[in-house]
Structures are given as structure tokens and as C-alpha cells.
Amino acid sequence: MGYHRNNWRQVADMAAPFIPGGEALMGAVDMVQGISDSVSLDRLQYVRGGHPVVELPWQPPGPPPNPQRAEAVGRQAWDVLFADEQQYSARSLLDQVGNLLMPLPPTELDMVVRRFGTQGLDRWDRLTHVEDEHGEAAYDWRRQQELFSRLLRTVSPYGAMLIGTGMSCSQPDFDAACSGCHCDDHGWVLPEGPFAQVDGAYVTEKWQWVPGSTEAMSWQDMDQGHFGDCWLLTSMQAVLQANPQHAPRHLRQEANGTVTVTLYDEGSPVAITLVPDLPYGHGKLWGAKGHTEDARYAESWPGYFEKAAAQFHGNYHDIVHGGPPSTALTLITGRVGQKVDLNSPWLVQEIANRKSRGQALVATTAAAPNADPGDAAQIAGGRLVQNHAYFIKDADPAGGRVCLGNPWGDGSTRKLWECWLTLQEVGYYLVQIDAVDTW
Known part of the structure; x- marks a missing residue:
């Protein structure tokens, strides 16, 4: 295995x-x-170039369905969906559909979604992209996300996957951007690995000792994968190391298998519910995961966190192009980040003090001289990578050193897995350090 x-x-x-x-x-x-x-x-449910749609066991909450009511509401909602958006406006039609469906209990809501099928869901999806007279999408993102999150965490697993397949706006898309003759060998998979589990101490395939964690979702689980979103993933590592209780309060797996991740938009929480499939290609999980690329065994929560951020930003392409770690820290915690003065002679002591207060800290490395900014060029004698984000794992005030942790996880070599820097090296190899309160 x-x-x-x-x-x-x-x-x-x-x-x-x-x-x-x-x-x-x-x-x-x-x-x-x-x-x-x-x-x-x-046995893995994998669809090359598409999304899996399969029946899975489901125990619906709430009262038994009233088929007559579900049929009547479904027919009325169908008529609204296919009304003339030029005459009634797409926003008005979408609001009417939401008002019709939201009062239904889960079993009846699931019956309506199945009745819609791909034709009805595709029409619903297209309405969300209709532009108003000002060139703006008819349905604003926050209202749209609230509606689809309610749908996805309520209906059956089959209904949720049907929504994910028929409505492109309900989940992000990705471009593998790989090279070789099998670039089209990408799609989505329903992973069999656990959502999260408590880790025991272990040795990685690169012979790195990883201490045990008493938390089901911990910073040790993070392995970046093939998307260039170190700025995002290592920020979550920093937050989880500083506050292990953050993840259980912001990520949960719903009874129907979907996953809800809470992020923050301008300080306000936004709950994003996701279809439980993840990017897959060349026989492995393509994005973030825990400890292994094998979809049968890897913890999946890092992939769902990454997928929620991609949905928040629009798609995976937008998070691959990245952003400053300060943006990621605010997205994760809802708090405004703080810049740490790299020129301070008491920098190591300040970092140690901030970590003792429960702050998360993320460092960004400088570009190597004469190197292409897009390359993963190694610096610091092969201990660091240029233009890369690391979480500050530890500080040694007595020795005047700080330790950086790499979001590449188990896949990195021991040399690249973590790196201790002196105060002089911090000033030479790092361009910024961002901090944020996590408690």
C-alpha cells in the first residue's frame, strides 16, 4: 500500500x-x-474529465416525504426556472425558486432535485450567470453560496453529486496544467480515505520523524499537492499549530457526505458546503491531502479546505496564482494580519512571544538571483525554495534561530522539510513575515 x-x-x-x-x-x-x-x-469512484454521480447510503433527517407536495412544488419551481428572464429578471426568478424550495424537508427537497435532473439544474446554473443592466451577475455570490450550501448539506449524496455535476457554479473547476502525453487524464474522485483521524507518531517515506497529534485535524496532515497554493495551505498549518481547536469549529463533514468549511469574507463568516469529490489525475489525488497521494488512504480534510478556498475565489486557477499569506490568514481567521519587522534585532524574541500568545506566523522567501520567479529554485544551500511560503514552526530565542515548516509535507526531503535560520539568514532569505491572532 x-x-x-x-x-x-x-x-x-x-x-x-x-x-x-x-x-x-x-x-x-x-x-x-x-x-x-x-x-x-x-472500487474508487473516479470519472475522467467529469464528476462521479453514484447512489450512496443515506439516512434522511426529518419527517417522511409527501410525494404530492414535492411534485407540486417541483413543477412550480420548474416553471419559474424556465420563465423568460428578460421579462421577469433572473434575480427575481432565482429568488422565487429559492423561496419555493427552502421550506421543504430534506426528503422532498431531494425528490425535487432528482426531478430537475441535469436539464433543470443546467438551466438554474445559467440563470446565475445572467447579467443585469450594469453588467453584474444577476445573483450575488454570497446569496448564491448560502442557497447552494443549504441544498448540498440537505439532499441525498446522489442529489448533491447531481448538483455538483449539473451546476458549474456550485463547485470550482481546475486545470491540471501538467506536461506530458497524458494531460487529459484528470477528473474527480470520491476519496475512500478518512475525512480526518488522530495521528500517531510515524516515520515518513523520506525518513522524517513526525510527532503524534491528539487532534484529528492537525498541521501535520498538510501535504500541498500539485497546485501552487503554498500561501494558502501553510497559513492553515500556522493557524492549526497556534490554535488546534480552529479546525473542528470550521470544518465538518455532513451526514450526507458533503463537507462544510467556514471561511471569512471581510470578517464575516461564510459557510461553504462542498460536493465530496476532489481533483484526481494520473492515479493520485492532485491537490492537498494528508500524508499520501493515494485516494484510498489519505485524510481528505486538507483537500476540502483547499476546495472551499477555490470556490470562494472562483476556481483552482485563482488560488494557484496565489496571494500574500496575509490574505490567507484573514480568509481563515476573519482577523486582519500584522506585519513583523524583519529588521528588528529582537526579531526572534518577538516571534517567540507572538507564538506564546497564540498567533500564527507565515514567512515568505525571496527570489533567487537571476532565477525565473516561477521556478522552484532552491536557495539557502538547498534548504529553502524561492518565492515560497512557510509557516513559522518554532523559535529559539536563546540560540537566536527560527524554524520554518514546509507545506510540502511528507513528500519533501528531510533537507526541505523544515529549516532553521539564524537572525542573519532571516534577513537575507525572507522578504516578509505575517502574523494573526487565532484565539
Whole structure:
């Protein structure tokens, strides 16, 4: 298996030659494991170039459905959807549909969504993009997101996936932007790995010791993946290290399998409910994940956090182009970030003091001389990467050093996994440090 956490296979392979019969035993394990892993891989719900839509077990909350009422409301909402938006305005039609559907109990709401099918949902989606006389979309983002979040966390798993397939506005799109002859081998997968789980201490495949975490969602889980959004992901690492209780209050898996992530827009919380599929390509999870790229075993909460941020910004392309960590820290916490003075002779002491007060801190590295800003050029003797964001993992005031943690997670080498910098190196390799309160 590709499951990195306990890394039993790597240790066993190295020990096998020194144990009588060890190599034969590992050969037998290979045979059995190969069969079980191939069967598990075939079971993954993956759609190349599209979204999976499958029936899954669901125990609906609330009273049993009234089919007659669901049919009557569904027919009325259908007529409203297909009314002339030039005559009645798209905003008015969308408001009417929302007012008709929201009072329905979950089972009846699910019946209406299924009745709409792809034709009705596509029409609904197109109405959200109709522009008014000022060139603005007819339905503002916050109202739109509130409505779709209510729908997605209420209907059945099948209904949620139907919405995710039929309504492009309900979830972000992504462009893999990879090179090679299999660039079209990308789509979406329903991961089988856990949403989150408490970690024990383990050794990564790069022989890095990771301490155990008592929190189901912890900074140790973050592995960046193939999107260039270090500014976003390492900001979440910083927040979770500073305040381990942040994630349980802002990420939850709903009863129907969808995931709700709470972000902040100008200080106000915005709950974004997501269809539970994640970007997938070349046999692995393409975006953020926990500890492994294998969709059968990786914790999925980092991918859903990343997906919520992509939905907030518009799509994955917009978060790949990035932003300053200060923007990410505000998006995650709702608080305005603070700049740390890199020229202060007491910088290490100040960082230690801020961390003791529960602040999250994120550092950005400088560009290497004569290097392409888009390249992951190594600096500091191969310990750092240019134009990259790191969370400040630790501070040593007595030694005058700070430690940077890399959002590349288990996939990075030991040399790139974390980096201690002296005060002089901080001034030379870093261009800014952003801090924010997390409690």
C-alpha cells in the first residue's frame, strides 16, 4: 500500500534480509497486498474529465416525504426556472425558486432535485450567470453560496453529486496544467480515505520523524499537492499549530457526505458546503491531502479546505496564482494580519512571544538571483525554495534561530522539510513575515 503514516512496509523491507525467512515472507505479503490493493483501486469512484454521480447510503433527517407536495412544488419551481428572464429578471426568478424550495424537508427537497435532473439544474446554473443592466451577475455570490450550501448539506449524496455535476457554479473547476502525453487524464474522485483521524507518531517515506497529534485535524496532515497554493495551505498549518481547536469549529463533514468549511469574507463568516469529490489525475489525488497521494488512504480534510478556498475565489486557477499569506490568514481567521519587522534585532524574541500568545506566523522567501520567479529554485544551500511560503514552526530565542515548516509535507526531503535560520539568514532569505491572532 502507499499509506505512509506507519511506514511498516519500508521498515519491514529493510529488516527482511536480516531475519531468517524474512524475504520469503515479504514476497508473500507482496502477492496478497497486490491483489487487495488492485481490487480497492478499482472500487474508487473516479470519472475522467467529469464528476462521479453514484447512489450512496443515506439516512434522511426529518419527517417522511409527501410525494404530492414535492411534485407540486417541483413543477412550480420548474416553471419559474424556465420563465423568460428578460421579462421577469433572473434575480427575481432565482429568488422565487429559492423561496419555493427552502421550506421543504430534506426528503422532498431531494425528490425535487432528482426531478430537475441535469436539464433543470443546467438551466438554474445559467440563470446565475445572467447579467443585469450594469453588467453584474444577476445573483450575488454570497446569496448564491448560502442557497447552494443549504441544498448540498440537505439532499441525498446522489442529489448533491447531481448538483455538483449539473451546476458549474456550485463547485470550482481546475486545470491540471501538467506536461506530458497524458494531460487529459484528470477528473474527480470520491476519496475512500478518512475525512480526518488522530495521528500517531510515524516515520515518513523520506525518513522524517513526525510527532503524534491528539487532534484529528492537525498541521501535520498538510501535504500541498500539485497546485501552487503554498500561501494558502501553510497559513492553515500556522493557524492549526497556534490554535488546534480552529479546525473542528470550521470544518465538518455532513451526514450526507458533503463537507462544510467556514471561511471569512471581510470578517464575516461564510459557510461553504462542498460536493465530496476532489481533483484526481494520473492515479493520485492532485491537490492537498494528508500524508499520501493515494485516494484510498489519505485524510481528505486538507483537500476540502483547499476546495472551499477555490470556490470562494472562483476556481483552482485563482488560488494557484496565489496571494500574500496575509490574505490567507484573514480568509481563515476573519482577523486582519500584522506585519513583523524583519529588521528588528529582537526579531526572534518577538516571534517567540507572538507564538506564546497564540498567533500564527507565515514567512515568505525571496527570489533567487537571476532565477525565473516561477521556478522552484532552491536557495539557502538547498534548504529553502524561492518565492515560497512557510509557516513559522518554532523559535529559539536563546540560540537566536527560527524554524520554518514546509507545506510540502511528507513528500519533501528531510533537507526541505523544515529549516532553521539564524537572525542573519532571516534577513537575507525572507522578504516578509505575517502574523494573526487565532484565539
